[in-house]
Amino acid sequence: MVHSPTGPHPRFLLVPASEPQFPHLQTPDPGDPVWNMRWALCTRRSSGAAAPGSGATIFALSSGQGRCGIAVIRTSGPSSGHALRILTAARDLPPARHASLRLLSDPRSGEPLDRALVLWFPGPRSFTGEDCVEFHVHGGPAVVSGVLQALGSVPGLRPAEAGEFTRRAFANGKLNLTEVEGLADLIHAETEAQRRQALRQLDGELGHLCRGWAETLTKALAHVEAYIDFGEDDNLEEGVLEQADIEVRALEVALGAHLRDARRGQRLRSGAHVVVTGPPNAGKSSLVNLLSRKPVSIVSPEPGTTRDVLETPVDLAGFPVLLSDTAGLREGVGPVEQEGVRRARERLEQADLILAMLDASDLASPSSCNFLATVVASVGAQSPSDSSQRLLLVLNKSDLLSPEGPRPPPDLPPHLLLSCLTGEGLDGLLEALRKELAAVCGDPSTGSPLLTRARHQHHLQGCLDALSHYKPSKDLALAAEALRVARGHLTRLTGGGGTEEILDIIFRDFCVGK
Numbered sequence: 001m002v003h004s005p006t007g008p009h010p011r012f013l014l015v016p017a018s019e020p021q022f023p024h025l026q027t028p029d030p031g032d033p034v035w036n037m038r039w040a041l042c043t044r045r046s047s048g049a050a051a052p053g054s055g056a057t058i059f060a061l062s063s064g065q066g067r068c069g070i071a072v073i074r075t076s077g078p079s080s081g082h083a084l085r086i087l088t089a090a091r092d093l094p095p096a097r098h099a100s101l102r103l104l105s106d107p108r109s110g111e112p113l114d115r116a117l118v119l120w121f122p123g124p125r126s127f128t129g130e131d132c133v134e135f136h137v138h139g140g141p142a143v144v145s146g147v148l149q150a151l152g153s154v155p156g157l158r159p160a161e162a163g164e165f166t167r168r169a170f171a172n173g174k175l176n177l178t179e180v181e182g183l184a185d186l187i188h189a190e191t192e193a194q195r196r197q198a199l200r201q202l203d204g205e206l207g208h209l210c211r212g213w214a215e216t217l218t219k220a221l222a223h224v225e226a227y228i229d230f231g232e233d234d235n236l237e238e239g240v241l242e243q244a245d246i247e248v249r250a251l252e253v254a255l256g257a258h259l260r261d262a263r264r265g266q267r268l269r270s271g272a273h274v275v276v277t278g279p280p281n282a283g284k285s286s287l288v289n290l291l292s293r294k295p296v297s298i299v300s301p302e303p304g305t306t307r308d309v310l311e312t313p314v315d316l317a318g319f320p321v322l323l324s325d326t327a328g329l330r331e332g333v334g335p336v337e338q339e340g341v342r343r344a345r346e347r348l349e350q351a352d353l354i355l356a357m358l359d360a361s362d363l364a365s366p367s368s369c370n371f372l373a374t375v376v377a378s379v380g381a382q383s384p385s386d387s388s389q390r391l392l393l394v395l396n397k398s399d400l401l402s403p404e405g406p407r408p409p410p411d412l413p414p415h416l417l418l419s420c421l422t423g424e425g426l427d428g429l430l431e432a433l434r435k436e437l438a439a440v441c442g443d444p445s446t447g448s449p450l451l452t453r454a455r456h457q458h459h460l461q462g463c464l465d466a467l468s469h470y471k472p473s474k475d476l477a478l479a480a481e482a483l484r485v486a487r488g489h490l491t492r493l494t495g496g497g498g499t500e501e502i503l504d505i506i507f508r509d510f511c512v513g514k
């Protein structure tokens with residue numbers, strides 16, 4: 001799109017059209033919501049934080065707080081090069097993107113601060129797209145605060161706010177919104193699977209997918225609009241509407257498949273609910289303590305020991321899990337234990353994966369039979385779908401079984417043998433858990449990119465809903481509008497046309513220096 005000098009965004013006319021380094025500034029398109037939001041960000045003047053691109057150069061400690069071997073302090077903004085020259089007392093900047101050893105001194109007193117590695121990243125080839133500098137200094141608190149104070153004394157520099165580096169990267173088109181979310185998740189990733197998933201999102205897989213879908217819709221829209229303009233004119237290729245129709249229907253199928261997967265990505269991000277249940281004294285609390293490697297629950301030979309739901313976050317086979325210990329299920333006991341049983345049943349309903357536990361040496365008891373007939377049978381009877389619960393049946397206390405003892409009943413559902421006492425069978429249980437959790441959370445190393453946030457699900461659902469109003473055989477104008485609404489949802493998913501509030505929520509996840 002080309003703008004006349006009197007167009008709405010004359011500022012961009014200062015950028016030569018051939019300038020290849022600012023792809024996001026090259027073709028300003030006020031009709032493009034992504035571009036519009038970046039424009040809004042660039043020109044925004046908020047109360048506290050200066051808006052990206054407002055001329056301020058920011059600095060912050062980007063590595064963790066506290067005593068450490070090396071600390072990284074970075075700057076971003078137009079005065080970065082100036083600050084680097086001042087702190088290194090040099091006329092020239094070091095070679096770009098190479099580590100150089102330099103003596104840093106306080107510009108006010110000339111006092112040496114540290115011998116440090118400095119890196120100069122001239123924009124736009126930097127994380128934020130602006131001129132950036134990294135100072136890799138010795139990690140003592142006095143060195144860090146000395147360098148930060150020295151930077152603060154350079155005119156045009158101010159401390160960065162939380163997430164401000166990433167926000168500038170977003171405003172400058174270096175990251176889209178799903179990539180920003182991936183970065184936030186990567187910083188907070190606690191388990192292997194979360195890290196893999198965050199890295200994939202940071203790499204832009206979800207963004208690519210959405211952009212591809214949006215392109216499909218743009219093409220379909222072009223076809224429908226051409227049809228509106230030219231009708232059944234000879235100039236129009238034959239079958240344009242049919243082609244658009246085929247592509248839209250295929251897109252609906254793809255969206256439906258991703259939405260069915262939606263809960264998995266969210267579980268991977270915030271933890272799957274695994275609930276341990278069974279009759280009293282089966283060894284539920286023993287298992288919870290074993291899996292979490294800490295004494296979460298009281299274990300005792302007295303049936304009815306656990307009353308409250310005890311929840312603990314654990315890393316199970318690389319997956320984030322919220323593991324709940326619950327009261328043993330039985331009727332006809334005192335009011336306190338009954339309340340525990342009620343809470344246990346309530347928690348059971350929220351489980352993604354149920355660890356159903358029985359005492360292997362006590363399978364014929366009424367409580368075991370009752371548990372098998374109610375809980376285990378009812379989960380097994382669910383029709384398999386994404387929202388259905390999964391269940392692993394574990395027979396504990398295998399150490400009490402003797403070779404001559406009674407064999408487990410032949411109609412027992414598939415199960416695993418375990419002894420919390422000796423640890424026998426634990427490896428098998430962990431392997432089974434890994435498989436179950438990969439099904440519950442999605443496997444981040446394979447398959448299509450997961451939707452990790454409710455926001456993603458909302459926009460994909462919105463897109464799908466809009467497409468259900470696409471009926472070109474009825475009304476072409478309405479069909480075109482449906483395509484526009486659908487495309488708008490996809491654009492907003494990757495950060496276009498979004499509101500400041502969404503950005504604030506996402507960037508709030510970041511710490512200062514990121």
Ligand SMILES: Nc1nc2c(ncn2[C@@H]2O[C@H](COP(=O)(O)OP(=O)(O)OP(=O)(O)O)[C@@H](O)[C@H]2O)c(=O)[nH]1
Nearest residue numbers: 280281282283284285286300304305306328420421
């Ligand atoms: N022999 C043997 N005893 C076990 C094993 N696991 C647990 N126990 C014992 O079984 C008893 C009950 O264990 P808990 O972990 O308290 O059982 P629970 O299911 O949490 O019991 P409630 O909370 O009362 O419902 C304790 O005395 C444990 O030491 C096992 O694998 N083998």
Ligand SMILES: [K+]
Nearest residue numbers: 300302303305
């Ligand atoms: K017990």
Ligand SMILES: [Mg+2]
Nearest residue numbers: 284285305306
């Ligand atoms: Mg217990």
